[in-house]
Amino acid sequence: MIKIDRLKASIDDKEILKGIDLEIPAGEVHVIMGRNGSGKSTLANVIAGNEAYEVDSGSIAMNNNDITEMSIENRALEGIFLCFQYPVAIPGVGMAYFLRSALNAHRKHQGKDEMDALEFLNNAKKILSELGLDDSFLKRSINDGFSGGEKKKSEILQLLTINPKLAVLDETDSGLDVDALRTVAKGVNKFKNENNSVLIITHYQRLLDYIKPDVVHLMIDGKIVKSGDMSLVEKVEKDGYSWLEN
Amino acid sequence: MGILGWRTKMIDSIKKNSLEFFNTNGLPSKKLENWKFTSSRNFKNFSEPLSNDQKSVDFDTDELSLVFINGVLNQESLKNFKFSHLLEVQSLYSVKSKNLLECSDNFLNESMFNLGISEFENGSYISFKKNSVIDEVINIKNYFLKDNEDKRISSFNIFHIGQGSEISIMEQDFKENYSIFNLKLNKFICEDSTIFKYGKSFNDNSKTHSLSYSYYQLKKDVSLKIDSMVKCSFFNKEFIEVDLNNTGSEAKINILNLGKENHHVDNNILINHNAEHCTSFQHVRNVLDNKSTAVFNGKVIVSEGAQQTDSNQSNKNLLLSLDSNAFSNPQLEIYADDVSCGHGSTTGALDENSIFYLRARGINRAAAQKILIKAFAKEVIDDFSLSSLQDISEIALDSWIDG
16 A cells, blocks of 8 residues: 655655555554654645655655655545644634535546535434434535534545545544544444555554554654554553663 | 705705805815815816716626615616515615714715715615525626716615614626716615625726715614625725624624725725624725725724723735825724723735745745735635625636636
């Protein structure tokens, strides 16, 4: 699915990613954990193509297609979806209009006809119901006046509507109460299947109680220093990260 | 408050005095606060005033429309007007009540206002009778004689909304692509318990210059809504002054300006809170591309004793190019101690984080920018009180963005 090879990236001439190697096959859920400032969110943004970051060397490939130089929107159309840690509010742009525009951009890219408004609304309402959100959510402006939980649910609504190949969840669990966490996890579990992949960036085990990862990676100072199974998460919960530096 | 003091026998004298005022003071200079960022040099290109020439002009009218040709009410459209039985119309020369002719001191000190007074001919006093409740929107259609291209056209009309009336007016210019200098003076009197909605749209790619002075006098428990959309105006400067003279009244002003090329849009708004328990709201948004310029001079004066005033003033400017400019000057003068007044101004480019967010969902940069521009403008359009102006503005906005 996605293969990252010796990736180095910087922002404002400061190197953040110092040689990332990561491969996530289709059907797998991978987790990256690490201290604040270790480069986790930078990796998520670089995968999504955020132009604030400069790729200094290395490559990113989706299904053997090099996307390192690809624009943000083309990466999205190729199947990369970033669940934002801090989704921006855009007053004046309705959720329904936004979701349908995004969905139809993907359908056009896939050579499909645009989805008509009625079919879109019916699909969106089903997803909203599963996320415990009212239909009126679609009439609101993007993330404008949303609570922290609603913002994250909005991201999951977008994920389930667009149905990408790779979902990158950048600390989607932060700031969520237990109920919202369960709802978000339910949405991610609904999304994942043998044809897509999930990359979860998190500090905590609690989301992983609901979404079982196949591989856990630990990141220190811009590099993945250890990979393994869920036992790594338990070790981090118990001992932190200092043992990795020895 | 000044009084023009016209009576038929005095009118020539008043016009003569106004002309003397203009001749003494000349075209407004940038030394004046309201003209600091506005050049009047192009006014000279329209120096020849219009003669009182009422040649026929082709116009479309219907039973809901009042047609003005070169700023003068067309009698034929008045005859066809469905609600003419609710109107009293007379020439301004016939008006004898001094109260009806009261005018803002600020306007009387404006050189261009005086020029307009000295030049207008055949102005009308249009009065809606007491308790005139009209559900439908009345259209004011402005037509201009084509052979007056490059001429200055001065007009003055007074609208009087009778007690207990509910009136909605939508004003539009209908002009082919030729240039004039439209110097327009209006006065609006809203009696007790009136609801008056006044929408305007201006969409003109010619080099027309539009300079207008609109003075609103509000009595008790009046609801006034002024909505305006200006697209592609070479020069559009508007003075709005609202007097909240009695308790319980509100004035809400929503303005959207769309500028490109060398366009200049300019709003000068003064709200005078002269009584308790009144509300005012100003919301002006400018979207500026290329070398266009916008000016916002907004002022709220809360007089001593105007307690429980609730006032808000907002000016937001979206700059789409490095060469566009917005000059914003929101002001509050408060002489009462139990009031709620706020004001704010922002100027900036499109938010790159928002663009990134939209692009990360597969929407390309150009489309993302269009969505954000539209969202910025829509926040004003959605607040317009007339759905017809909302519809016109949305179409104009789409073509402006795509153009």
